[in-house]
Amino acid sequence: MEIDIATIGGYEEVGRQMTAVRAGDDIVIFDMGLNLSKVLIHDNVETERMHSLDLIDMGAIPDDRVMSDLEGDVQAIVPTHGHLDHIGAISKLAHRYDAPIVASPYTIELVKQQIEGEQKFGVDNDLQKMEAGEMLEIGDSGNVQLEFVNVTHSIIDAINPVVHTPEGAIVYGLDKRMDHTPVIGDPIDMDRFREIGREGNGVLAYIEDCTNAGRKGRTPSESTARGHLKDVMGSIEDYDGGIVATTFSSHIARVSSLVEFAKDMGRQPVLLGRSMEKYSGTAERLGFVDFPDDVGMYGHRKSVDRTFKRIMNEGKENFLPIVTGHQGEPRAMLTRMGRGETPYQLDEGDKVLFSARVIPEPTNEGQRYQSEKLLGMQGARIYDDIHVSGHLREEGHYQMLDALEPQNVIPAHQDMKGFAPYVDLAAKKGYTLGRDLHVTRNGNIINLVE
Numbered sequence: 414m415e416i417d418i419a420t421i422g423g424y425e426e427v428g429r430q431m432t433a434v435r436a437g438d439d440i441v442i443f444d445m446g447l448n449l450s451k452v453l454i455h456d457n458v459e460t461e462r463m464h465s466l467d468l469i470d471m472g473a474i475p476d477d478r479v480m481s482d483l484e485g486d487v488q489a490i491v492p493t494h495g496h497l498d499h500i501g502a503i504s505k506l507a508h509r510y511d512a513p514i515v516a517s518p519y520t521i522e523l524v525k526q527q528i529e530g531e532q533k534f535g536v537d538n539d540l541q542k543m544e545a546g547e548m549l550e551i552g553d554s555g556n557v558q559l560e561f562v563n564v565t566h567s568i569i570d571a572i573n574p575v576v577h578t579p580e581g582a583i584v585y586g587l588d589k590r591m592d593h594t595p596v597i598g599d600p601i602d603m604d605r606f607r608e609i610g611r612e613g614n615g616v617l618a619y620i621e622d623c624t625n626a627g628r629k630g631r632t633p634s635e636s637t638a639r640g641h642l643k644d645v646m647g648s649i650e651d652y653d654g655g656i657v658a659t660t661f662s663s664h665i666a667r668v669s670s671l672v673e674f675a676k677d678m679g680r681q682p683v684l685l686g687r688s689m690e691k692y693s694g695t696a697e698r699l700g701f702v703d704f705p706d707d708v709g710m711y712g713h714r715k716s717v718d719r720t721f722k723r724i725m726n727e728g729k730e731n732f733l734p735i736v737t738g739h740q741g742e743p744r745a746m747l748t749r750m751g752r753g754e755t756p757y758q759l760d761e762g763d764k765v766l767f768s769a770r771v772i773p774e775p776t777n778e779g780q781r782y783q784s785e786k787l788l789g790m791q792g793a794r795i796y797d798d799i800h801v802s803g804h805l806r807e808e809g810h811y812q813m814l815d816a817l818e819p820q821n822v823i824p825a826h827q828d829m830k831g832f833a834p835y836v837d838l839a840a841k842k843g844y845t846l847g848r849d850l851h852v853t854r855n856g857n858i859i860n861l862v863e
Contacts, residue, residue: 414556414579416435417434417858418432418435421475422444424855424857427826429446429447431445431506432825435483438485441487441489441490441491441551441576442489442512443587444587445474450776451472453742460505463533465533479856487511490514491515496568514541515543516540522699543559546563546602548560565590565591566588566590569598569666577613579614582609582612584819586813587620588804588826589601589805590802591603591631596667596669597669607817615818616820618822621822628807631806631808635667639670643670646766647674650677657733657763658736658768659768662689662691662692665702681732682732682735685712686712688737741780741784750788759791759793763793766799768800807838823859824839829852
């Protein structure tokens with residue numbers, strides 16, 4: 414069976430992920446993501462109102478023209494998890510393909526919301542839920558199957574999809590960390606990865622996220638971040654002024670820890686910001702988390718400002734606002750607070766907790782720097798980097814290569830500089846650049862089996 418892999422997006426940057434695997438006449442697409450930094454550098458860009466061609470020209474979504482060079486029919490579009498760099502372009506590109514969107518329950522719900530917000534295209538692809546551990550027949554040959562393997566990441570319900578072919582398995586390894594004690598959900602299923610590496614013809618190709626490949630050691634568990642957060646919040650428990658926290662809106666495990674520890678401090682947690690309301694509200698509705706009844710979630714600007722007024726009237730010492738804006742996004746809640754554009758007034762000594770790390774990209778770094786300076790000018794004391802990454806470090810990558818023993822390795826989710834540490838690691842494991850270690854770029858096709 415002929416096997417091709419089209420590396421469409423995410424092979425020259427962190428963001429706009431998209432990869433296609435052709436097995437004979439059947440094609441599976443993994444991810445259709447947005448490069449948010451390409452959007453943020455433009456003022457007041459509303460992607461839901463823009464045409465896909467304009468977004469492609471901006472470098473904001475994948476240029477999928479290379480798909481016309483693959484001979485076969487797309488049988489499934491498979492987003493691995495609900496982050497925008499993996500699902501943000503589905504509303505712009507999925508309608509081009511007569512194929513269902515297949516994803517885990519939380520991810521499919523986020524995709525549904527993404528499609529409902531689209532104002533340019535009518536996206537009516539079927540939405541199909543599939544749980545980790547399940548298998549789906551792809552095409553009519555009976556020789557190709559799609560499997561979901563449970564992984565742990567900084568968003569719940571993440572999976573690594575596997576395409577099983579007569580030539581071996583193709584494992585799409587974006588995005589994960591090796592968490593054996595997660596705060597929400599099941600641990601990473603390393604037993605299944607090891608089985609896949611030993612079954613049939615083994616693993617023909619492994620496509621891997623290289624985000625933290627240059628960092629030594631292993632990525633700590635989310636339970637470590639939870640302990641760090643508990644320590645920080647316990648240290649300021651007696652402070653009688655304002656405490657504000659921010660984290661990734663999609664990081665439900667972290668949000669749930671913030672809510673729990675706020676209650677322990679005697680403060681009422683309030684979730685503020687559109688994305689905070691979207692991700693947490695969806696997670697609660699689907700039963701992934703059970704927040705206390707008095708936890709408010711407010712996304713609309715007027716509702717948020719009313720809540721801020723209530724907090725100021727009833728006393729900042731009684732509340733913990735959990736807000737958007739950890740990357741300094743211009744229109745996010747925390748950034749507006751720093752600019753003095755909300756009814757919430759920061760006073761000298763008030764605490765701002767960043768339970769997130771700056772995404773290592775110039776736009777984010779610049780915005781975060783500006784946000785912290787504005788908060789500091791109002792007297793805020795900043796607690797930074799209360800966080801663990803959602804991506805594997807060096808030893809996690811080493812363990813994955815040991816578990817899967819892939820015949821071919823394809824680094825992804827980085828630029829050329831970011832690939833270098835992973836290439837070095839793979840070379841030490843016996844892989845050779847240009848033979849079985851394929852460093853590629855957006856828009857290329859790798860022919861694995863002719």
